[in-house]
Amino acid sequence: MKYAGKKLLTMFLTLFAVTLFVFLAFHVISGDPASSMLGTEATPARLEALREEMGLNDPVLVQYARWAGRFLTGDMGTSYSYRMPVSDMVTDKIPVTLTLTILAFFMMVLISIPLGIYTAKHAGGVIDRIIYIFNQIIMAFPPFFSGILITLLFGRIFKLFTPGGYISYEKNFWGFVGYLFFPALAIALPKAAMAVKLLRSSVIGEARLDYVRTAYSRGNRTNDVLYKHVLKNALIPVVTFLGMALTDMIAGSIIIEQVFSIPGLGRILLTSISNRDYPVVMAIIVCISLLVLVVNMIVDMIYGLIDPRISVE
Amino acid sequence: MKRKGLKSLLLVFVLTTLAIALSACSGDKEGENSSQITIGIPQDLEDSLDPHKAVAAGTKEVLFNLYEGLVKPASDGSFIPAVASAYEESEGGKVYTFTLRDGVKFHDGSTVTAEDVKFSLDKCADTSAGDPLVAAFSNIESVDIADEKTIVVTLKEANTEFLAYMTTAIIPASNENPDTNPIGTGPYKYVSRSPQENFVVEKFDEYWGEPAHIENVTFKICSNTDSLVMDLEGGSIDMFARVTASQAAELSDQFEVLEGTMNLVQALYLNNAEAPFDDVRVRQALCYAIDPDEIMMMVSDGKGTELGSSMFPAFSKYYMEELNDTYNQDLDKAKALLAEAGYPDGFSFTITVPSNYQPHIDTAQVLVEEFKAIGVNAEIQLIEWDSWLSDVYQGRQYQSTVVGVDASNLTGAALLQRFTSDAHNNFINYSNASYDEAFDKAIYSTDDAEKTKYYQECERILSEDAANVYIQDLPEFVAINKKYTGYEFYPLYVQDIAKLRLAEE
Numbered sequence: 001m002k003y004a005g006k007k008l009l010t011m012f013l014t015l016f017a018v019t020l021f022v023f024l025a026f027h028v029i030s031g032d033p034a035s036s037m038l039g040t041e042a043t044p045a046r047l048e049a050l051r052e053e054m055g056l057n058d059p060v061l062v063q064y065a066r067w068a069g070r071f072l073t074g075d076m077g078t079s080y081s082y083r084m085p086v087s088d089m090v091t092d093k094i095p096v097t098l099t100l101t102i103l104a105f106f107m108m109v110l111i112s113i114p115l116g117i118y119t120a121k122h123a124g125g126v127i128d129r130i131i132y133i134f135n136q137i138i139m140a141f142p143p144f145f146s147g148i149l150i151t152l153l154f155g156r157i158f159k160l161f162t163p164g165g166y167i168s169y170e171k172n173f174w175g176f177v178g179y180l181f182f183p184a185l186a187i188a189l190p191k192a193a194m195a196v197k198l199l200r201s202s203v204i205g206e207a208r209l210d211y212v213r214t215a216y217s218r219g220n221r222t223n224d225v226l227y228k229h230v231l232k233n234a235l236i237p238v239v240t241f242l243g244m245a246l247t248d249m250i251a252g253s254i255i256i257e258q259v260f261s262i263p264g265l266g267r268i269l270l271t272s273i274s275n276r277d278y279p280v281v282m283a284i285i286v287c288i289s290l291l292v293l294v295v296n297m298i299v300d301m302i303y304g305l306i307d308p309r310i311s312v313e
Numbered sequence: 314m315k316r317k318g319l320k321s322l323l324l325v326f327v328l329t330t331l332a333i334a335l336s337a338c339s340g341d342k343e344g345e346n347s348s349q350i351t352i353g354i355p356q357d358l359e360d361s362l363d364p365h366k367a368v369a370a371g372t373k374e375v376l377f378n379l380y381e382g383l384v385k386p387a388s389d390g391s392f393i394p395a396v397a398s399a400y401e402e403s404e405g406g407k408v409y410t411f412t413l414r415d416g417v418k419f420h421d422g423s424t425v426t427a428e429d430v431k432f433s434l435d436k437c438a439d440t441s442a443g444d445p446l447v448a449a450f451s452n453i454e455s456v457d458i459a460d461e462k463t464i465v466v467t468l469k470e471a472n473t474e475f476l477a478y479m480t481t482a483i484i485p486a487s488n489e490n491p492d493t494n495p496i497g498t499g500p501y502k503y504v505s506r507s508p509q510e511n512f513v514v515e516k517f518d519e520y521w522g523e524p525a526h527i528e529n530v531t532f533k534i535c536s537n538t539d540s541l542v543m544d545l546e547g548g549s550i551d552m553f554a555r556v557t558a559s560q561a562a563e564l565s566d567q568f569e570v571l572e573g574t575m576n577l578v579q580a581l582y583l584n585n586a587e588a589p590f591d592d593v594r595v596r597q598a599l600c601y602a603i604d605p606d607e608i609m610m611m612v613s614d615g616k617g618t619e620l621g622s623s624m625f626p627a628f629s630k631y632y633m634e635e636l637n638d639t640y641n642q643d644l645d646k647a648k649a650l651l652a653e654a655g656y657p658d659g660f661s662f663t664i665t666v667p668s669n670y671q672p673h674i675d676t677a678q679v680l681v682e683e684f685k686a687i688g689v690n691a692e693i694q695l696i697e698w699d700s701w702l703s704d705v706y707q708g709r710q711y712q713s714t715v716v717g718v719d720a721s722n723l724t725g726a727a728l729l730q731r732f733t734s735d736a737h738n739n740f741i742n743y744s745n746a747s748y749d750e751a752f753d754k755a756i757y758s759t760d761d762a763e764k765t766k767y768y769q770e771c772e773r774i775l776s777e778d779a780a781n782v783y784i785q786d787l788p789e790f791v792a793i794n795k796k797y798t799g800y801e802f803y804p805l806y807v808q809d810i811a812k813l814r815l816a817e818e
Contacts, residue, residue: 029700030703031697031703031704032703035702035703036699036702036703037360037361039368039369039702040368040706041368041448041738042702042706042707042737043443043444043737044443044707044737045444046442046443046444047443049441049443050442050443053442079508081359082359082493082508083362089508151543162549163540163547163549164537164540164543164547164550165544165547165548165549166549258536259537261536261537261544263510267509268508268509271359271509274697274698274699275699276699
């Protein structure tokens with residue numbers, strides 16, 4: 001219980017620091033929401049009246065306190081550019097980014113764990129070597145580049161999907177997931193390559209330890225030793241990596257959304273930054289930070305499940 | 314046993330993902346029975362949907378299909394009656410009397426009343442937010458309801474061009490959220506939107522005039538303009554209004570590319586208050602240094618229309634082609650002028666360019682090369698559109714910038730007023746007493762020929778004074794799938810979707 005309290009407190013402090021930092025950053029860059037809203041039709045008098053109405057003339061910290069106060073009561077405010085409640089915009093877009101991230105995560109796990117075990121088991125073999133080379137190449141790809149390649153290969157040459165033909169999840173859920181398949185693959189591939197490499201070396205490292213020899217000497221077959229003993233220990237560094245990769249994927253999906261024209265949180269975030277629409281930016285930043293924090297917490301708990309010697313207390 | 318369960322679970326998962334991926338290929342081709350079109354737009358309507366508050370050109374060109382004023386612009390630049398069926402101008406342009414058309418319906422089904430008209434006009438003339446929403450409305454003395462079908466607008470000063478401002482949208486007084494719930498009288502009505510995804514409208518069945526041809530229209534946001542050709546060819550959009558010359562060349566024969574003009578004045582706008590551009594000789598030297606044809610060649614395969622002043626050819630009455638020759642490229646003259654102004658070895662300056670619009674960036678790059686020939690070093694600084702608005706346009710903290718200035722309505726004032734000394738949007742800090750005088754005479758003149766004469770006088774002054782380095786009216790390439798036809802260009806920045814129809818009809 002004490003642990004949970006401590007965790008919650010650090011989470012809260014992290015969120016506070018992140019939001020304050022973002023808020024201050026907005027006041028350093030030029031351009032303000034009022035001039036953005038009035039555009040080329042602004043007159044000094046109209047700008048002044050609008051700034052006053054929006055409370056932009058108050059000191060930064062007062063503005064921050066006002067925003068934070070409202071946010072804590074569940075009021076995310078109204079978007080300056082879309083004039084609609086921020087909560088509507090965010091809840092509309094979270095499923096998109098979340099589906100993309102989760103899909104990518106599952107792909108990464110599905111690709112990396114079997115391949116990692118296989119290459120470790122057959123270390124030094126021909127297939128291991130081929131996979132090793134591919135791994136090295138794919139690992140060097142940033143997601144946006146693998147995204148462009150996938151668009152070219154599967155979109156233009158094999159015509160397996162229509163580039164830019166995003167389908168809304170409200171209209172056709174399976175079509176939506178289908179469109180996200182390739183973007184998710186673009187995010188998952190480089191990470192999967194790293195996970196394969198990590199798992200392979202982790203398994204091989206474990207296999208050299210004494211307990212493995214003991215296990216063999218008790219008459220176990222290779223597969224039993226591998227799955228019942230080695231894998232459990234070898235997975236711990238991999239889980240750490242998968243957790244880190246998941247948080248990284250949330251960030252990666254923001255970039256991939258641009259490449260595949262997916263209207264998710266990332267797209268909204270980028271346009272809102274350029275519109276100085278900070279109620280939206282703040283809300284999305286809070287969402288993403290929360291996601292990252294929650295994922296980290298889950299990873300901590302999974303450690304305990306895999307290896308009872310590691311206790312969260 | 315346990316492991317087998319896990320394995321089959323994995324297998325099921327892999328198979329489902331594959332199945333999904335494959336099913337996606339036979340994507341979304343529903344709704345073919347009723348006519349529909351998907352139009353790509355480069356940015357979302359990140360703006361109020363209230364026609365009086367919307368400021369972005371990209372928002373207004375879409376809202377054009379939803380709203381109408383008492384009159385509306387036609388594609389030939391004239392005005393046709395819309396919510397009003399007739400109008401009359403009296404007392405030399407001081408009083409305008411409008412007769413409302415019978416049975417014009419708003420999208421919510423209610424009938425347009427004189428009260429709605431008065432509400433809309435009063436709203437735009439209201440000064441409680443600093444200045445009126447429509448600047449020209451500060452000239453309105455009163456808006457009166459003579460009877461339930463007649464509205465009388467009385468001006469403080471006679472203005473024969475005032476009809477152009479009566480295109481201001483008429484909205485129902487009863488709408489509480491015009492910002493997010495657009496209700497107008499136009500041929501299309503709002504259905505739904507999803508930020509950064511799309512903006513959907515459908516045909517308004519009770520429209521008073523010639524109904525739209527296409528039932529459902531989706532404006533799809535294509536912010537990644539690099540992939541436009543792919544989007545068009547792949548069928549995710551049917552039309553895009555502003556493709557580049559090279560994109561147009563890449564399109565297959567499934568598409569028709571129509572060429573028009575953007576109707577804007579692209580120039581290297583100079584901050585006339587800042588050295589060295591406070592010296593007319595320096596400004597003229599820059600004008601002599603450039604060759605608009607070369608710029609057009611580099612930027613858009615030679616397409617475009619050369620300009621010599623702040624007026625583009627769509628305003629056929631005011632446009633003066635002869636001003637294109639005020640400065641023809643002459644490097645010796647340019648160098649001589651620079652030497653005379655005290656810069657025999659040239660100077661360095663910065664061109665600030667909004668980063669969201671490639672043709673302007675390309676133009677700036679050609680300019681930099683051209684200025685090198687007279688020893689002037691220009692450096693390009695790219696900034697975000699919002700920083701441009703606040704630093705350059707409102708703050709006027711810049712040396713020079715390449716942008717296109719468009720006309721918000723069909724009056725000469727729309728382009729020329731900004732260069733009067735005290736105009737709030739005079740972002741180049743231009744100040745010239747004889748210009749102010751000529752402009753005043755143009756606006757207050759009630760005789761059309763005289764008005765034209767003074768507007769042209771204004772253009773001539775801008776040109777001779779080299780207020781800016783005028784370049785061109787950019788070409789506009791509209792790519793449209795051959796399934797559709799009927800696209801019309803306007804002298805304004807609008808997309809009239811109601812004119813589009815299916816080709817086989």
